[in-house]
Amino acid sequence: MPSPQEPHDPHENAGFPAVSPIGVDGLLIAFGGRLTEPANRAALAFRAEVDAAGLTGVVETATAPAAVYVRFDHGQTDHVALQDELGALLSARDWWSAPLPAGRRPWLVPAAFGAEHGPLLDEAATMAGLSPDAAVAALCARPLRVQTIGFAPGQPYLGQLPAEWDLPRLSSLTRVPDGAVTVAIRQVVLFSVASPTGWRHVGQTALRLFRPESGIPSLLRPGDEVQFRPVGARELDALRRDAPDGGAVAEALE
Amino acid sequence: MTRAVLLHRAAPGVTVQDAGRPGWLGQGLSRGGAVDALSLAEGAALLGQDAGLAALEVAGSPLVMEVTAPARMALTGAPMRARAGDRMLAWNGVHAVGTGEMLDLSGSAGGFSYVHFGGGIDTPLILHSRSAHLAAGIGRMLRAGDRLPLGPDQGGREGLVLDPLPRFTGGILRVVSGPQTALFDACERARFCDTAFRKDPRGNRMGQRLIHDGPGFAAAAGLAVLSQTVVPGDVQVPGDGAPVVLLSECQTTGGYPRLGTVLPCDLPLLVQAPPGAVLRFRFVSPDKALAAERAEARRRKGLAAQLRPLVRNPRDMPDLLRYRLVDGATRGDDLDGGTA
Numbered sequence: 123m124p125s126p127q128e129p130h131d132p133h134e135n136a137g138f139p140a141v142s143p144i145g146v147d148g149l150l151i152a153f154g155g156r157l158t159e160p161a162n163r164a165a166l167a168f169r170a171e172v173d174a175a176g177l178t179g180v181v182e183t184a185t186a187p188a189a190v191y192v193r194f195d196h197g198q199t200d201h202v203a204l205q206d207e208l209g210a211l212l213s214a215r216d217w218w219s220a221p222l223p224a225g226r227r228p229w230l231v232p233a234a235f236g237a238e239h240g241p242l243l244d245e246a247a248t249m250a251g252l253s254p255d256a257a258v259a260a261l262c263a264r265p266l267r268v269q270t271i272g273f274a275p276g277q278p279y280l281g282q283l284p285a286e287w288d289l290p291r292l293s294s295l296t297r298v299p300d301g302a303v304t305v306a307i308r309q310v311v312l313f314s315v316a317s318p319t320g321w322r323h324v325g326q327t328a329l330r331l332f333r334p335e336s337g338i339p340s341l342l343r344p345g346d347e348v349q350f351r352p353v354g355a356r357e358l359d360a361l362r363r364d365a366p367d368g369g370a371v372a373e374a375l376e
Numbered sequence: 377m378t379r380a381v382l383l384h385r386a387a388p389g390v391t392v393q394d395a396g397r398p399g400w401l402g403q404g405l406s407r408g409g410a411v412d413a414l415s416l417a418e419g420a421a422l423l424g425q426d427a428g429l430a431a432l433e434v435a436g437s438p439l440v441m442e443v444t445a446p447a448r449m450a451l452t453g454a455p456m457r458a459r460a461g462d463r464m465l466a467w468n469g470v471h472a473v474g475t476g477e478m479l480d481l482s483g484s485a486g487g488f489s490y491v492h493f494g495g496g497i498d499t500p501l502i503l504h505s506r507s508a509h510l511a512a513g514i515g516r517m518l519r520a521g522d523r524l525p526l527g528p529d530q531g532g533r534e535g536l537v538l539d540p541l542p543r544f545t546g547g548i549l550r551v552v553s554g555p556q557t558a559l560f561d562a563c564e565r566a567r568f569c570d571t572a573f574r575k576d577p578r579g580n581r582m583g584q585r586l587i588h589d590g591p592g593f594a595a596a597a598g599l600a601v602l603s604q605t606v607v608p609g610d611v612q613v614p615g616d617g618a619p620v621v622l623l624s625e626c627q628t629t630g631g632y633p634r635l636g637t638v639l640p641c642d643l644p645l646l647v648q649a650p651p652g653a654v655l656r657f658r659f660v661s662p663d664k665a666l667a668a669e670r671a672e673a674r675r676r677k678g679l680a681a682q683l684r685p686l687v688r689n690p691r692d693m694p695d696l697l698r699y700r701l702v703d704g705a706t707r708g709d710d711l712d713g714g715t716a
Contacts, residue, residue: 142555145607145637146665150555156602169402184402184605186629191401191605196669201662272603272629275405275512279603314404315513332404334502334514340403 134158139168139212143201144191151208152189153217157309159282160218161188162269166345167220168212177207185344187270187279226345227372228265231327233303233350234358235261239326242296246305246322250286258352260284261303261324265347266310274317276332276340280310280348291320301327301368303350312348325350328361328368341367379445379526381432381493383518384478389435390518391508392497393490395428400503401628407608408509408625411581412488414644414676415453418540419492421679422450422470424532429496430506432518434489435580438482442475447526448494448534449473454487454544454648469537469686486575487544487648494529511582511625536683541675543644546653549621551611551636552665555604559595559633560613565659568593568619568635573655575646576618581625584646585618586655592617595633603631609638611657621646639665641672 135154138161144150151168154161169183169190179199184191194204235258236243247257266280283305291306295318298304302313303325311321314331327350331341342348353361353369361369383390395416396409410416410433420427432439434456443449450470451458458465461477473479481489499506499515508515518524557565567590576585593613595601606612610622612632621638636659638646649655660668 140555143552143662144554144605145609146552146639146662146669148605148607150605152555152604154602182399182401184628186605187603189604191607193398193401193607196666197673200666270603270629271402271404272605273404273627275400275403277404315511332512334512338403339400339405339503344402 135161135218139164139217141205141208141212147196148191148193149201149204149208150186150189150191151212154188157187157269157282162267162281163222164188164217164220165190165270166222168217169344170223171211172208175207175211177204179204184272185270186272222345226343226347228347228349229342229370229372230351231329231348232353232358232361232369233262233325233327234353234355235303235325237355239355239358240303240324242322243324246289246324249289252286257324260287261305261310262350262352265349268342268344268346268348269309270344271340271342274314274332275334276314276342278312278331278342278348280312281308283308283310289322292322293320295320296323298323299326301329301331303327326358327370328358328365329370330368341370346372378498379443379447379495381441381443381497381524381526383439383441383520383522383524385438385440385520386518386522387437388517389437390439391433391510392430392499392515392518392524393433393507394430394496394505396507396624397503397505397509401605404628405503405509405512406624406626406628408512408514408581409505409507410488410490411624411647412453412490412644413640414541414543415488415490417676417679418452418468418538419450419490422452422468422533422536422538422683423448423492423494424680425494425496425530427676429492429527430499431490431492431497434481434484434491436484436486436489438480439491440481441479442477443473443479443493443526444475446472446474448529448532449479450492451481451490452492452540453490454484456481456489457483466537466686468540470534472534486650493526494531495527498525498527509625511627533683535686537686538679538683541644543648544650546649546655547645548656548658549642549646550639550660550665550668551657552639552662553636553659554610554634556595556601556634557636559597559601560593560635561596564593564595565635569657569659571656573619573657574652575649575655577651579647581623583612583620583622583626585620587618593619593635597633601631601633603629606630606634607637609640609643611635611638623647639668641669
């Protein structure tokens, strides 16, 4: 199921894409000053394009929510030469309306919400103007795109939630366990490792998001889609104990 | 049985480190690896082996260990007092050490020290590296009782020393502008360059917080910045206004505004600065930064040519009587029959 696509407002992105050096051996290509669906789509599509282009000296690419990072080997190229090559790729099309890269997968992920598995569900629901049940229904209503993997290993930022979920972060940090479902600023973050955070803990998955023993350590990839399937606390505990991938299932998505 | 190092005493802060895991940024894993990459290059030069082999990184705490078979050992990074049994070992040197000799390191003044062995530490590779990445749950802090296998040593020199690149007194850190530098107005950027910073004692492998006199630093746009890719060396300014220089085990994206990025070749100056040493920042152009980085890469490749024999000149030893003489010297009582 495709994510709803916001139409691209050309005025929103005046001055973008913006290419700037970052560090001595990298360039950052930003597709917007704030996170929008088109800017995220542009970042995912452009990273795939850079990976496919095989530019001299490019040794690594990654996405941020609305940007692409390209690292180069300074023995083979420099900022200026690479900026020219990236500029040619950038001008080849309108990246905000580019199709998402192939190979994305839809995931159905069991998650328990509220009580011990999501102590701040009621508070977050109230702030969003919803009952706790309606909040869970909203979080599970449709697939959320993996906008980026970052901050911690294998950690996905999912979005975008409807406008009423534009909740500020907590001013004091709370500690959440690995697999936690947290919300803020119209996004969901699933925590790959236990961590202090300002995001509100509303639910819990049994996912193991980062597996260093695997050749592809991050379970989720940018562009994948995650739909939560609400389960009770006891079912989640059973999945955590017994099920591969915490009961999550994926199929290829074209 | 495989040659190994046995740890008898290890406080938190001792880990196995190599050059880390470049290439996993898109999956949220920062490169990690030795915080002072230069020390790895110096150790490899002393032992005449590949700079990709793993060593022990020691963050200031004492370490006692022994080898299960004769080995060559090199010591680099933040100087410590090093003994092998009764012998004092020169820091920045490569030494032969024997079975049953207690290897005892202590007295660090701060920073990161490195212990390298001929053949390298040969623990299993995880994602092509042996580095512990604590934030990612890869590997762990070492502790007493750990037995670390050593790889096969091609053999070679010992009793040599290398003059390390000076980096143990603070100094000037060169910075390149990044996509968020302009979020700080010209006044704030100038103040950043005019300020004397010192290290906060709370630094770790993820980042080094800096302290200074005067008000904190702030971006004109405030703290609400879209999350962007983060690279080691980034100077991030969180809400308290005290800059943090991100190090090898940093997060991969971040939403705090960043003033710029310290050149990788200058990071050793930061991580090896002792408490109280003054650190300053100076912006350089991307061209100058790249030239500096390339020059340092060439210099590191040529380190092996700069080794010299370990010879102590008594004129360089002001408190001669305080020295237990190193390698090859005697206790004075071991030549006349060995009756202790």
